[in-house]
Amino acid sequence: MSKIIPFKAVRPASDKIGLVTCRNYDDYSPAELAAWLNFNPYSFLHVINPAYAHSQKISWDKRFKGVALKYKDFKSEGIFIQEEKAVFYVYEIQTKSQTFTGIIAGTSVEDYQKDVIKKHEDTLQYRVELFKDYLHQTQFNTEPVLITYPDSVEINTWLLLKKQSEPIYAFTTTTKEKHTLWKIDTQSDIDWLQEYFENIPNLYIADGHHRSASAEMLYEQDKKLGNPNLEYFMSFLIAESNVKIYEFNRIIRDLNGHSKANFLTLLEEYFIVKPKEQELWKPENKFEFGMYLDGNFYALFYKHPLQEKAENSILNTLDAQILYNTVLHPILGIEDLRNDERIEYIPGKQSITTIKQVIDEGDFEVGFMLYPSDISEIKTLADHNLIMPPKSTYIEPKFRSGLIVYEI
The missing domain is CATH 3.30.1760 (Conserved hypothetical protein from pyrococcus furiosus pfu- 392566-001, domain 2)
Structure with a gap:
């Protein structure tokens, strides 16, 4: 039995979506990073790499606090907006050679602990602790765990139906990838999706073992605070046949x-x-x-x-x-x-x-x-x-x- 939940996400304003999102920080060469930071004030790179000119000279603690402050700036300036209610999303990525379609949802830390969500990679303790500290300081995460579920005719049919509706985003990146996002906010869809996943005995982590392990460590550290958001971590759920290895x-x-x-x-x-x-x-x-x-x-x-x-x-x-x-x-x-x-x-x-x-x-x-x-x-x-x-x-x-x- 796999538990997934909708959540009140924060996302870029529609008119800035193509300017805000970025690749993983480590994918950029120093020259690319400098160019994006110098010429695009809306890039999320400003959030995850604040004060980049001096980033090698500051401690992790100060850097994480800088991330948190810059994120708050992006929210106060209207670059980011928050959903009014908890929702799921359908997300599609079209590359030159393949199309990936999946569901963005919250997945359960308890399922992770009970091996309902299964792992196949080892983790480095220092990386898990470092990202746990990052989550604790910044109070947000924008890197979902990639999780696979068994191929399903019912889910595929449902996804095709949802993709016929108007997306909230449709944009192309400089790497010539097309990204499309649909919001799933009707109670009937939310109930159906949760009930369907409750009948799936196991989910499998494809990518993001350190992120899921950090989410568990943060939950164990801070669960006494009574924050229900700590009980889940963001995941991108995708059919087994749709991943490219x-x-x-x-x-x-x-x-x-x-x-x-x-x-x-x-x-x-x-x-x-x-x-x-x-x-x-x-x-x-x-x-x-x-x-x-x-x-x-x-x-x-x-x-x-x-x-x-x-x-x-x-x-x-x-x-x-x-x-x-x-x-x-x-x-x-x-x-x-x-x-x-x-x-x-x-x-x-x-x-x-x-x-x-x-x-x-x-x-x-x-x-x-x-x-x-x-x-x-x-x-x-x-x-x-x-x-x-x-x-x-x-x-x-x-x-x-x-x-x-x-x-x-």
Whole structure:
């Protein structure tokens, strides 16, 4: 049984929506960030990065207080408005290649604690605590947790019907994405949607494990205050088949003291190694890996997929885990995938020419391309309380910051 609620959201004034919302802060280069902050006074970047010229010189506490003050300024200036009643939203994102449609709602911290909302990624304690402190100081969140639900003819039909009505927003971004938002405020729709989700036994976090963990930590810290908004966190609910899962590819700074010839020989214990020379080769199936080394591409075909399946080790059938177990750890000496400075990650959404370029520049020596996981692997791991290796998946859609605000 999954509990969802409507909430009294804060959102941009309709005439400023295209100016206010922004991508995730970390997606901007320093030059882009400076340009947006200098030339767009309505950008939500001003809220999440106040006093940006001196942001590296102030403490987290002062920075969070600055965020809270700037957010209040945006509200007082009429850049943001608040809904008069609690509502749901239907949100659609059209990219060049895909359309994503989902429901913005509040999801239950209690469901998260009871594993009704299931997880598949580990979290870093310092990041959870830092974002908890951010929520405590700012008293708002605009980054929903991406949560999947089982595909449903009833929900799809309902969504199609709602999308025939007049949206409250329809705007296009500089990245050529079209964003459309519909408000769901009739009691009959709200009741129907809540009742439908009450019959779904489990929901699955696709993206946002740190945000959900921070919401739980804040609830446990401040629940004595009796604030009902702490009992929920904002989520973007989307059908399992509607998420797009990319891999994270790996680039490594050195061969851990091995010569190229010795390294290729060591790989042959686990893989059939086929040189592809200048062909931009990437995996087409599970248990296949691409590699770029010394100006050439290679195809690596794992020799023991049937053995992994026969042993029924769910985690060890993941390509990211196989690469770690056979190459990254025993040969290249990388133990901590999160913190080792010798490894970095490139989202599979980027062309493999990016990997070639980075390695050719000389700071990295070898790169590995993986085949993306699918939603069934993620769900199976979550159902067995297993955790994916760090940076196993890069998942879309990505939500616009400043589009919808959940106040705490």
